[in-house]
Amino acid sequence: MLLLGALIVWTPFLLLVLSLVVARLTGCEVNEARANPCPIAGIDIGPLLYRMMVMGWFVLPLLPFMALTLIGGAVAGLVALVRIWRP
Template sequence: MLILGLAVTLIVWTPALLLGLGIGLAVLTGCHVDEGNRHPCVICGLDLGGLLYTLHVMGWLMIPMLPFMGITILVGLWMGLSALAGARWA
C-alpha cells in the first residue's frame, strides 16, 4: 500500500517537478523561456530551447492536478502527525 501511495504521489507531482527543473535550467544557463514559443538556447553546442520549452509547458498540467496535489499533502501531514503521536499503522 505504501508503494502505491508513493507511486501516485510521484505521478501527481511530476508536472511540478518538471516545471521546477525547466525553470532552474533556464536560470542557470541564462536562457529565455516562456510558454508562448521556444527560444534558441545553445549550451555546449546543443540547442536546449525545445527541451526547456517542453519542461516549462508541463506547468500547465499542474492545473488539473492541483486537487490531487492537495490531497497528497493532507495525507502526508496526517501520516506524519500520526507517526509523531505514536499511532501504529495496521
C-alpha cells in the same frame, strides 16, 4: 503504491520548476509562446525547456490531488509522531 501516485501527480510541477531553474542558471529565456534557442555545450536545449515548461499546464487540473498528497503526508507524519510519543 501511494508514493508512486504522489510522484505522478507532482511530476508536471517538478518539470516546470526544473525548466525554470535550468533556464535561470544558463541565462536562457523560456516561455509558453515558443521555444527559444538555448545552446549549452553545443546542444540546443531550448525545445526541451519549452516542453518541460508547458507540462506545467497539467498542474491546474492536478491541484486538488496535489493538495490531497500534502494533507495525507501531514496526517501520516502526525500519526508517526503520536506513535513514537506514546509508550
